[in-house]
Amino acid sequence: MAQPVSNxxxxxxxFAAASLGLAASLILAMPAVxxxxxxxxxxxxxCDRAAASAWxxxxxxxxxxACLAAAYFAAAVVGLWVWRHRSIPHPARxxxxxxxxxxxxxxxxxxAEQIACPYCLLTHASALTLWALLERxxxxxxxxxxxxxxxxxxxxVVVLALGAAVQVQRSRAAARDSLxxxxxxxxxxxxxxxxxxxxAGRFWRGPSDATxxxxxxxxYQCPDCRRIEDxxxxxxxxxRDTAMSVLHFPFCSDCNRAITTTTQPNGCWAARLAExxxxxxxxxxxxxxxDWLVARGGSFTDREVTQGLTQLGLDPGPILAEMQAPRTxxxxxxxxxxxxxxxxxxxxxxxxxNTELRGWNAxxxxxxxxxxxxxxPAAAPKAPPDAAEKMIDDWRLEAxxxxxxxxxxxxxxxxPTVEVVLFVSLQDDNAAALDARLRALATQRNDLRYSVRHxxxxxxxxxxxxxxxxxxxxxxxxxIEAAAIVAGPRAAVDLTRWTLANHRSYSDAGxxxxxxxIPADTKAAFALRDSPDATTAVARDVELARSLNLAQVPxxxxxxxxxxxxxxxxxxxxxxxxxQAAAGR
Numbered sequence: 170m171a172q173p174v175s176n177x178x179x180x181x182x183x184f185a186a187a188s189l190g191l192a193a194s195l196i197l198a199m200p201a202v203x204x205x206x207x208x209x210x211x212x213x214x215x216c217d218r219a220a221a222s223a224w225x226x227x228x229x230x231x232x233x234x235a236c237l238a239a240a241y242f243a244a245a246v247v248g249l250w251v252w253r254h255r256s257i258p259h260p261a262r263x264x265x266x267x268x269x270x271x272x273x274x275x276x277x278x279x280x281a282e283q284i285a286c287p288y289c290l291l292t293h294a295s296a297l298t299l300w301a302l303l304e305r306x307x308x309x310x311x312x313x314x315x316x317x318x319x320x321x322x323x324x325x326v327v328v329l330a331l332g333a334a335v336q337v338q339r340s341r342a343a344a345r346d347s348l349x350x351x352x353x354x355x356x357x358x359x360x361x362x363x364x365x366x367x368x369a370g371r372f373w374r375g376p377s378d379a380t381x382x383x384x385x386x387x388x389y390q391c392p393d394c395r396r397i398e399d400x401x402x403x404x405x406x407x408x409r410d411t412a413m414s415v416l417h418f419p420f421c422s423d424c425n426r427a428i429t430t431t432t433q434p435n436g437c438w439a440a441r442l443a444e445x446x447x448x449x450x451x452x453x454x455x456x457x458x459x460d461w462l463v464a465r466g467g468s469f470t471d472r473e474v475t476q477g478l479t480q481l482g483l484d485p486g487p488i489l490a491e492m493q494a495p496r497t498x499x500x501x502x503x504x505x506x507x508x509x510x511x512x513x514x515x516x517x518x519x520x521x522x523n524t525e526l527r528g529w530n531a532x533x534x535x536x537x538x539x540x541x542x543x544x545x546p547a548a549a550p551k552a553p554p555d556a557a558e559k560m561i562d563d564w565r566l567e568a569x570x571x572x573x574x575x576x577x578x579x580x581x582x583x584x585p586t587v588e589v590v591l592f593v594s595l596q597d598d599n600a601a602a603l604d605a606r607l608r609a610l611a612t613q614r615n616d617l618r619y620s621v622r623h624x625x626x627x628x629x630x631x632x633x634x635x636x637x638x639x640x641x642x643x644x645x646x647x648x649i650e651a652a653a654i655v656a657g658p659r660a661a662v663d664l665t666r667w668t669l670a671n672h673r674s675y676s677d678a679g680x681x682x683x684x685x686x687i688p689a690d691t692k693a694a695f696a697l698r699d700s701p702d703a704t705t706a707v708a709r710d711v712e713l714a715r716s717l718n719l720a721q722v723p724x725x726x727x728x729x730x731x732x733x734x735x736x737x738x739x740x741x742x743x744x745x746x747x748x749q750a751a752a753g754r
Contacts, residue, residue, distance in 0.1 A: 183249050183302045190295030191242035196635055197235035197288045202334040203633075204342065204718055207288055217392060217432075219284040224275065232332055234275075238292055240327035241268055245299060248320035257306050261320070269300035283468055341718075343531070345568075350528030350537065352566060357524055357541040368507075368523050368553050371444075371500070372452045375405045375412030381542045382412050383535075386508045386518040388419040389440065389467025390433035393530070394517045398463050400535050410543050415459070416504040417444075418516050424501045427509055427738075438492070439467040440501045442474065445491035450483055457481045458488075512559025512737065523553045527566065557740045560733070564746055565754070567730040570717055574620055577658035581611030585618035587750045592714050592724040593669070594626035595646060596639035600723040601669045603735075606743070608666065616751050621665050623649075623710035624722045630704065631711050633719070641675060643707070644698070648680060650706035651697040656689035663687065 196207045200220060207216055219225060226233050241264070248261055272293035279285040368384050383401060387394035398415075405413050419436025422428045439462050447455030461477050462469075469477065478485040491497060508518065519526040519535075521542050528534055554562060572590050576583065589607055593600035604621065611619040625631045625642035645668050653661035667683050668675060677695070684691040697703055714724070717731070725732045728750045735743040 179302070179306075180249070183299060183306075184246065186295050186299040186302060187242050187245040187249060190292055190299065191239060191246060192635075193288045193291040193295060194235050194238035194242055197286075197292060198233055198239055198331060198335075199635075201233045201235070202331055202338060204338050204720070206720060207635075216286045216288070219279065219286050219289055222278075222282060222284055222392075224278050232328070233335065235292075236328065236331040236335065238268075238296075239331060240324045242295070243327045244320040244324035247323040251319050257303060262303055265296075265300040265303045268296040272296040282466075346528040346531035346534070348528065348568075349566065350526075350531040350534050353521075353524065353527045354537055354541045357521060357538055358545050368511075368520055370414030370416050370504075372447055372455045373412045373414050374402070374452075374456050376409055377412070379412035380410050381408075381539055382414070382522055383539070384414050384416060384520045386416045386418050386504075386511075386513060386520075387516050388417065388421075388433055388436045389443075389462045390419065390436045391516045392466075395463050395466060397517045397519065397529060397535070402460070404535060404539060408539070408543075411539055416508060417501045418505055418508045418513060418518075419501070420516075424498055425505045426502070427505070433467065435468050437498075437501060439469070440504075441492045441497035442469075442488070444497045444500045445488045445494075446478075446483065448496070449487045449491055454481075454483055454488075457483070509737070510556055511553060512556035512563075512734075514563070514733070520553055525553065525559070525562075556737055557742050557745070560735070560737065560740070560742045561746060561749065563734065564727065564730055564732045565749075567733070569729040570726070570731070572713070572717070572726055572729060574618070575658065576618070578653070578661055579618045579620035580608060580662060581618040582615055583618075585616055586753075587614070587617040587747055588726075588728055589617060589619045589747075590622060590726045591619070592622045592624040592710070592719060592722050592726075594624055594639045594642045594722050595665075595668050596642050596672050596675075597626070597723060598672075601672055603723055603725070604666070604669045610747065614747075614751075617747065621669075622713065623707050624714045624719060624724070625707070625711075626722065630707055633711065633715050645672075645675065646707045646710075647698050647703040648694070650703040651694045651700065652684060652689060653706070654697055654700075654702055655694040656684070656687055660684070660687050660689050 197216075199207050200216075220233075224234070227237065245261075245265075248257070252258070252261075275289065276285075276293050279289060369382070370384060373382075383405075385394070385397065385401060387398065389395075401413050405411050417424075417440035419425055419440055420428050420433040421431045421436040423431070424437035424440070443455055443458045443462060446458040458478070458481065461481060465473075474489070475485045478488055511518070517529065519529050521538050524542075526534065526538050529538075531537075572588075574588060574590065589611075591600070591604065591607060593604065607619045611617050623646040624633075625646050626634050626638035627640060627642045628634050628637060630643035630646065649661050649664045649668065652664045664680070664683060667679075671679060681691050681695075684694055714722075717724075717726075725735065727746055732743075732746055735741065735746065
């Protein structure tokens with residue numbers, strides 16, 4: 170039975186379904202549009218695997234399907250507003266039916282390929298719910314052309330806007346990859362090891378006398394690893410001077426001590442299976458099982474692995490028994506520890522003759538780098554950099570950015586050689602500890618200046634974040650800006666320090682006590698906390714952070730270069746980076 174369009178609950182339900190679908194699809198589009206990870210989606214997880222699948226983009230134009238979904242839901246929201254007191258047009262119902270059909274198709278694909286992600290499922294559920302609701306709404310047989318204009322325009326505008334943003338993001342990523350690849354190519358061409366390198370896996374594929382040796386640190390359930398592995402295997406088959414080896418780094422806590430959230434649940438077992446085949450039947454068996462695992466993305470059931478080993482001409486019994494033995498677990502853990510000692514951030518991580526290949530995502534990166542290594546003059550073997558050197562290199566190779574600094578709101582040297590800027594959300598424990606350390610350095614050194622910028626983890630004042638992580642962060646930031654308006658920049662410096670140091674016990678009473686001690690017009694400062702001036706000041710910092718493509722905080726810049734990591738939990742390199750910045754390196 171058709172639902173009366175005047176029913177407010179019914180209207181609210183349709184708007185809610187369309188709005189929820191719009192939010193979920195926009196979050197799905199974040200990596201392609203903004204280069205930011207979707208909240209709650211860990212690297213290498215189902216979100217990444219879904220985004221890397223052949224079903225994630227529109228054939229021919231490469232536009233992410235999530236962008237089309239966002240445009241559909243945006244048009245639905247506009248249409249529901251236009252028709253809120255009327256019947257819906259036939260095209261709207263058929264659009265809802267098409268979206269529901271696509272949702273059913275994608276649910277089936279995600280289950281079959283084991284790439285179901287929460288935002289994908291929420292988008293599909295919203296599409297199905299909206300369709301079910303619209304099927305109950307009465308239809309207008311004839312429709313004036315103007316009644317379809319606004320939803321159609323909304324769809325087109327969202328598609329064009331998101332498409333343009335995707336192209337900008339891809340251009341930035343391509344430029345970054347090309348720059349990093351050129352740096353690696355130059356290093357390889359200058360002369361690299363030609364004897365047995367110090368970094369190696371247990372099994373080699375290719376000529377034993379190969380002068381170019383490639384080691385890939387990878388996981389079998391990593392989509393990028395699969396793509397790079399296919400390219401690398403083809404190169405090794407076509408060249409007489411190149412050999413390859415692999416080290417395991419699954420994003421699975423069963424064998425990887427650095428992983429707290431497992432995103433590759435079968436990754437450890439896949440690595441142990443390959444190692445077991447090598448132990449029982451030698452290198453050829455290792456590579457046969459390796460290729461089988463790569464082809465199926467590292468996933469298998471008990472039945473599938475038994476059938477697969479049999480088809481490869483291997484006896485499943487001894488291999489499966491060895492797979493479950495402690496020795497294979499220790500081998501995989503040994504690879505993980507080696508990767509951690511090299512400062513691994515993501516997979517794949519590729520070394521050519523002990524030199525890390527950066528920019529491996531650029532077109533023909535492997536071929537370009539291998540050609541450079543093959544033509545390079547011979548040089549003495551050297552070990553690859555350790556984790557500390559890797560983290561410092563990551564900072565040194567970052568593009569230098571211009572970050573405006575208000576000297577009146579900084580601490581430290583008035584004429585610095587080291588400029589340190591920290592973007593923070595003021596309720597963050599990590600930011601508080603880092604701020605205390607940087608303030609101490611600014612006091613101890615006569616060449617360092619340090620300042621703090623806002624990036625609250627709360628969508629109430631920061632549109633770059635999608636969920637409220639720090640519910641007081643916006644109020645804290647606005648309070649600091651209000652203090653600056655009333656009592657000047659030094660009051661903002663003092664209140665920033667106090668807020669970070671007392672972020673867990675923050676209260677208006679504490680702020681009043683500090684402002685009274687400055688002294689400042691406390692009443693005026695609180696009156697201005699939610700004023701347009703204070704709000705605009707916070708927004709300026711947020712916009713600056715967004716222009717720097719910040720995805721999370723604290724985010725630290727040293728002499729205009731982002732320092733992605735200053736510690737990996739065991740090694741700390743902040744002091745070394747400061748020294749190198751002071752020396753102009």
